[in-house]
Amino acid sequence: MTEPAVESDTRPWEELLKLARQGDESELSDYLASLPPTDQAFAFAHLDDEDAELIVNTLSVSHAAELLSRLSEAQAAGLVGTLSPQLAAAIVHELPSDEQADVLGELADDQVGAILDQLPEDEATDLREFIAYNDEVAGGLMNRELIRIPLNETIGGVIRIIESALERLTEGDVRYGYVVDDSDRLVGVLPMQNLLFSKRSTAVGDVMIREPMTVHDQTPLDDLIDVFDSYNFLGIPVVDADQKLVGVVLRQSVDYAAGQAAESDYLKSQGIVGGEELRTMPLWLRSRRRLSWLSVNILLNVGAASVVAFFQDTLQSVIALAVFLPIISDMSGCSGNQAVAVSMRELSLGLLRPTEVLRVWIQELGVGLINGAVLGLLVAIAALLYNGNGYLGLVVGTALFANTIVAVSIGGTVPLIVKRFGFDPAIASGPLLTTITDMCGFFLVLGIASQMIDKLTQ
Incomplete structure (x- = not known):
């Protein structure tokens, strides 16, 4: 299907509403995909809650999740807040773990509780732990989508683990597997390139990097910035007080958080207290x-x-x-x-x-x-x-x-x-x-x- 042309002087929110009222999910998702992320955010800034909800309800759950990923945290949370808990939970379920926490962290406690009640119990438990972290520590910035490898596994077993996790890991830049013992403590890191030069029968413990650098889940943003400035890492594993692996914090997440912190400081210095403000807020x-x-x-x-x-x-x-x-x-x-x-x-x-x-x-x-x-x-x-x-x-x-x-x-x-x-x-x-x-x-x-x-x- 040919994607509709987008003119710079159009009013994209009007086109979105027209397609949503027609109920054509395919046309609507194609039109959304043709808009740059900035135009998508611009369009939704001109919609009231009822119209925005209509558009999201018309989209498939996966396309709605893609839309949220392109909006700012405050804008995405405002959109989720207009949806029923059932639909909101279905969309949140499709988001990467760090984006789930970002969106839910902007909502009121009662809204978060209603959404979590609609999610699988294990996912809801993980999210509650994730949301509890401060936004500017490693635990609040980390990504939980990673390759977790048992210490007694072989290279062949690792390949099977990766194959089974391909769909879950498609959005990440996965270059390492993280090796854990029976107590889920991090004991090593396995570069993915090592899979190409090792026999399938080789034990993971023979080719992994032992005693890798880690950061604690309560490590503050300023210290994370220093670490990534000092080392050319794409990501660093995050461990809790018991040295158990809880996630990986990526350089791009730290860079983004640093920019957000600077913007927040500027807003505070101008008297905008309480975080990001959008004119679509109450x-x-x-x-x-x-x-x-x-x-x-x-x-x-x-x-x-x-x-x-x-x-x-x-x-x-x-x-x-x-x-x-x-x-x-x-x-x-x-x-x-x-x-x-x-x-x-x-x-x-x-x-x-x-x-x-x-x-x-x-x-x-x-x-x-x-x-x-x-x-x-x-x-x-x-x-x-x-x-x-x-x-x-x-x-x-x-x-x-x-x-x-x-x-x-x-x-x-x-x-x-x-x-x-x-x-x-x-x-x-x-x-x-x-x-x-x-x-x-x-x-x-x-x-x-x-x-x-x-x-x-x-």
């Missing part, structure tokens, strides 16, 4: 996630406003100061955010420890002195051109110079201090930086101006 959920940060931030900003209120007489006497207050605040905030970004990046790469506050402050101090001097001079010149009063330029220039030093000092060190006390620096650093730099900036401008009020009002 309105109250999206509002609550944003308000959790904004409501705290408004209280912090009252402190900055109180500084202005304290110096209101000075501000009324030299109204030109009001023009430069937002400039001082914004430029200092930008300088501080640059320092925050560098510290967050170095923390995520393991180049920095939370205890190195003094070293970071000294390094940022040099940057602050240079940048503060340049920025202070520029704003002083702008003030002179605007007002013609050199003392106004001196006030705002000195204030910006000093506040830039304050901003980079706070921006560079606050993430380390917050991290050391066990809080999330991505959430806390932004509000603290903004509030302190605003307060200091306003205080410096208005405080210095109060001491020079006679010169400024001439």
